[in-house]
Amino acid sequence: MNIPYHRSVLLIVVPLVVLCLPAISDAESSCISCHTDLPVDELSQPAQNFTADLHNLAGFGCQDCHGGDPTVGMDDYELAHSASKGFIGVPDEQEIPGLCASCHADVEFMKQYDPKLQVDQLLEYRSSHHGKLLAEGDDKVATCVSCHGVHGIRPIDDTRSSVYKTNIARTCAGCHSDEDYMAEYDIPTKQFAQYKESIHGRKLMDEGDLAAPTCNNCHGSHGATPPGLTSVSNACGSCHANNLEYFNQSPHNDAFAMMEIGKCETCHGHHDVEQPTREEFGIGEDSKCLDCHSEGDAGYTAAKVMAEGYDSLETTLDQARELLERAERGGVDVSLGKFDLHSADDALIKARTAVHYFDTTKYNEVVQAGLIDAQKVIEQGHEAVDDLEMRRIGLAFTIPVILLVALALYLRVRQIERTKPYA
Amino acid sequence: MGRRRFLDVILGGGITALLVGIVYPVFRFIIPPEQPEADASRVVAAKTSELPPNSSKIFKFGKDPAILVHTKSGDYRAFAAICTHLDCTVQYRDDLEHIWCACHNGHYDLNGNNISGPPPSPLAQYEVTVRGEDIIVSKA
Numbered sequence: 001m002n003i004p005y006h007r008s009v010l011l012i013v014v015p016l017v018v019l020c021l022p023a024i025s026d027a028e029s030s031c032i033s034c035h036t037d038l039p040v041d042e043l044s045q046p047a048q049n050f051t052a053d054l055h056n057l058a059g060f061g062c063q064d065c066h067g068g069d070p071t072v073g074m075d076d077y078e079l080a081h082s083a084s085k086g087f088i089g090v091p092d093e094q095e096i097p098g099l100c101a102s103c104h105a106d107v108e109f110m111k112q113y114d115p116k117l118q119v120d121q122l123l124e125y126r127s128s129h130h131g132k133l134l135a136e137g138d139d140k141v142a143t144c145v146s147c148h149g150v151h152g153i154r155p156i157d158d159t160r161s162s163v164y165k166t167n168i169a170r171t172c173a174g175c176h177s178d179e180d181y182m183a184e185y186d187i188p189t190k191q192f193a194q195y196k197e198s199i200h201g202r203k204l205m206d207e208g209d210l211a212a213p214t215c216n217n218c219h220g221s222h223g224a225t226p227p228g229l230t231s232v233s234n235a236c237g238s239c240h241a242n243n244l245e246y247f248n249q250s251p252h253n254d255a256f257a258m259m260e261i262g263k264c265e266t267c268h269g270h271h272d273v274e275q276p277t278r279e280e281f282g283i284g285e286d287s288k289c290l291d292c293h294s295e296g297d298a299g300y301t302a303a304k305v306m307a308e309g310y311d312s313l314e315t316t317l318d319q320a321r322e323l324l325e326r327a328e329r330g331g332v333d334v335s336l337g338k339f340d341l342h343s344a345d346d347a348l349i350k351a352r353t354a355v356h357y358f359d360t361t362k363y364n365e366v367v368q369a370g371l372i373d374a375q376k377v378i379e380q381g382h383e384a385v386d387d388l389e390m391r392r393i394g395l396a397f398t399i400p401v402i403l404l405v406a407l408a409l410y411l412r413v414r415q416i417e418r419t420k421p422y423a
Numbered sequence: 424m425g426r427r428r429f430l431d432v433i434l435g436g437g438i439t440a441l442l443v444g445i446v447y448p449v450f451r452f453i454i455p456p457e458q459p460e461a462d463a464s465r466v467v468a469a470k471t472s473e474l475p476p477n478s479s480k481i482f483k484f485g486k487d488p489a490i491l492v493h494t495k496s497g498d499y500r501a502f503a504a505i506c507t508h509l510d511c512t513v514q515y516r517d518d519l520e521h522i523w524c525a526c527h528n529g530h531y532d533l534n535g536n537n538i539s540g541p542p543p544s545p546l547a548q549y550e551v552t553v554r555g556e557d558i559i560v561s562k563a
Contacts, residue, residue, distance in 0.1 A: 211508075211543030239541050241528035335486035342488050346511045349526045398444045405437030412430050 031062035031070045049152035058113060065091065065099060093139040097125055100144045124223035140181070142224075147171055166205055168214045169195055191215075194272035213239065230269060233263035240264075246356035278314075281355055282307025305360045308369040310351055316374040317344055322382025330388040337380040344373035424519040465561040468501060471553060479515030484560065488512050489549065491560060494533055495520055499553065502535045502546040513546070522546065 050056050055064070063070055067086035072079050081087045091099050101122035103109055110117045125131040125144075133141040147163055154161040156173030162171045167356055182189050183371035195201040195215075203212035216224070218235035237244030247253060247263050256263055267288045268276065279286040283295075283304045293299035320341060324334045347370020354366040463485040474480055477495040481488050481504055490504040492515050502522065506513050511526035521538070522531040529540035535548045549560045 209543050211537075211541060241540060242526070336483065338486040339483045339488060342505070342510070342512050346526060349509050349511050353526060390439060394444070394447075398441070401437050401440045401444075404433060405441065408430050408433040414435060415427065417429065 031066075032066070035062075044070045046151040053151055053153050054155055055153060062101075069309050093143055094134065094137075096143040096145055097122055097131070097134070121222040122324050124220070128220070128222065128224045130224055135320065142175060146175070165210055166208065168216055169205065169350055170199065172215045191271045195272075198269075198271060199275045204354050231262060232265050236264040236268075243356045246354065246362075247358075249357060250358040252358050276352070278307075278310060278340060282310075297357075302358060302360050306363050307354060309360075309364055310348075310355075313348055313351060313374065314366050316371055316378070317341075317348060320374050320377035320381055323378060324387055327381060327384030327388050330385075330391075332382050332384045332388050334380070337384060340373065340380065341377045344370055344377055346370075347373060448526055452542045459468055465559065468551075468560040469558045470556045471558060472556065474499075477517045477520065481512065481514070481561070484549070489560065490515060490522065491551070492522070492533060492559060498533075499551040500533055500535075501549040501551045502531075503549070504546075507537065507544045507546065508540075520536075526535045531547070 032047045032050065035043055038044045038047075044243075047062075050062065061070060062068070063086075067088045068082075069080050069087075072085070080086065081089075088095075094331065104117075105119050105122045107119050110119050121144075126135070130141045130143070149162050154164075158164060159166070160288050161167065169192055176187075177189050177192045179189045198207055200212045200214070203209040204214055217239075218232070233244060244263065253263070256266065267280070268274075277286075279289050281303060283290065283300060284307075287303065287307075289299060289303035294304060320337075324337045324341065327337075328334045333342040347366060350366050350368065351363065356361045357363055466482065466484055468482040468484075468489070468491045469480045474491065474493040476493050476497055479490055479492045481490050483489075484503075486557065488504040489501055490513060491499065491501045493499055502513075505511075506512050506524040506529055508524065508527055508529050511524050513522050513524045513529075513531065515521075516523040519530070521533055522535070523529070524531075524540070524542065527541050529542040530538050531542065532538050532548055537543065537545055547550035548563075550563050552559045552561070
């Protein structure tokens with residue numbers, strides 16, 4: 001016989017509470033005071049955890065989700081847990097989104113707690129893959145409690161919350177990395193393993209950089225994989241806006257569409273996206289350009305030209321930086337040079353983005369602007385180094401002069417002493 | 424030339440050279456170089472006449488660029504002009520009325536808060552005081 005989970009819990013809880021009645025009959029009438037001491041973890045843990053739950057702290061009680069009447073008193077267990085008092089026990093998976101939304105989708109009700117609170121979660125959830133599968137009767141998919149937890153729910157900005165930004169990937173991985181659990185869905189389970197080694201994962205989870213994206217920044221939260229997100233590139237472009245904009249203007253845009261390959265992920269990957277390196281473009285061994293292009297075609301030539309331009313700018317900037325550092329180590333004020341070096345450095349960063357034009361003319365405009373700025377800094381660097389050399393020459397000239405004067409003075413004093421008659 | 428005469432020449436020449444060595448830095452101090460001395464904590468960023476409302480100026484603050492914004496409502500605000508994403512120099516967009524980084528399309532509001540794009544944190548804000556024609560920016 002297949003007994004639903006919530007009914008099986010009731011089958012356990014009724015006899016246990018009946019057994020407890022003599023002991024609790026004099027205690028105060030509340031769900032928490034009885035359940036906290038029940039000898040079955042499954043029944044006591046929710047009550048214990050609920051004390052730290054944000055709903056409890058906001059004044060809500062067990063009955064607001066489970067129904068029942070905690071004011072009846074522990075003498076009449078059956079009345080407190082009766083259908084006449086609205087008791088529903090453990091909500092069914094299918095009921096959970098609606099139950100949470102009975103408050104969370106009520107604009108007037110929620111605004112009294114926080115005017116900023118989102119109230120369209122249920123609408124979004126129903127548009128999500130999770131929501132659609134649930135509607136089809138699949139009880140294994142995530143509902144509200146799968147991510148937010150239950151009975152110990154904390155605000156999303158609490159670092160202990162399962163949906164705090166740095167914890168989200170692990171929360172999603174709870175199901176999505178479980179090969180057995182996900183077996184019937186025919187989707188990969190290595191996303192978390194790839195993500196935590198990616199530049200995004202390392203920035204967020206290792207360095208605590210909250211600007212780095214996690215699962216929901218690309219896939220959405222309540223509307224996970226929402227309708228309209230036809231391409232991963234649209235998600236990438238929400239942060240890397242210039243890169244996507246330049247790509248859309250590039251000859252690759254139509255070519256990639258024709259080949260039905262993704263704009264960003266073809267070169268950068270999905271969950272395993274890494275910090276791009278200079279070696280990834282150009283005509284070197286690790287160049288991704290050569291995955292499609294080969295010597296003699298236009299793409300190969302463009303990759304070569306762009307890589308040479310980048311290297312030229314980088315080398316010139318290094319030269320400028322080295323000159324300024326040399327002068328600064330010698331005590332020369334190079335603050336103006338360093339100020340100008342900022343704008344020259346900008347060009348190198350812009351050049352990395354401008355690669356996505358895949359157009360040597362547009363790319364070279366960025367590089368040339370940087371080279372002009374870098375050249376200006378080099379001139380300032382040379383002036384500063386010349387100034388330093390001048391000071392060194394001055395010092396080299398002055399020291400022998402001082403020594404010579406001292407020697408001459410010594411000899412002159414001796415000479416005076418020799419010619420002076422002894423008293 | 425006798426020995427005494429030789430010593431006198433050495434002494435006279437040496438003392439003259441030493442005097443030049445002393446006077447030259449004094450001369451350079453009296454006539455300062457074109458490049459102003461770096462002041463890391465306080466600078467006259469602009470004159471009020473050169474900055475109409477809804478405009479900005481990038482100025483040198485120490486060795487780093489900073490941005491002075493004259494808002495549409497008439498306030499002066501100053502921030503470090505280095506984007507917190509990858510250190511590009513930010514600029515003011517009069518069409519958006521906020522600060523923008525051209526490198527990766529990062530946006531900051533007029534309190535320096537990062538509001539869109541990849542910047543991970545706000546821009547450092549400086550104090551602005553207006554004394555006569557001078558707009559003085561200082562680190563708090």
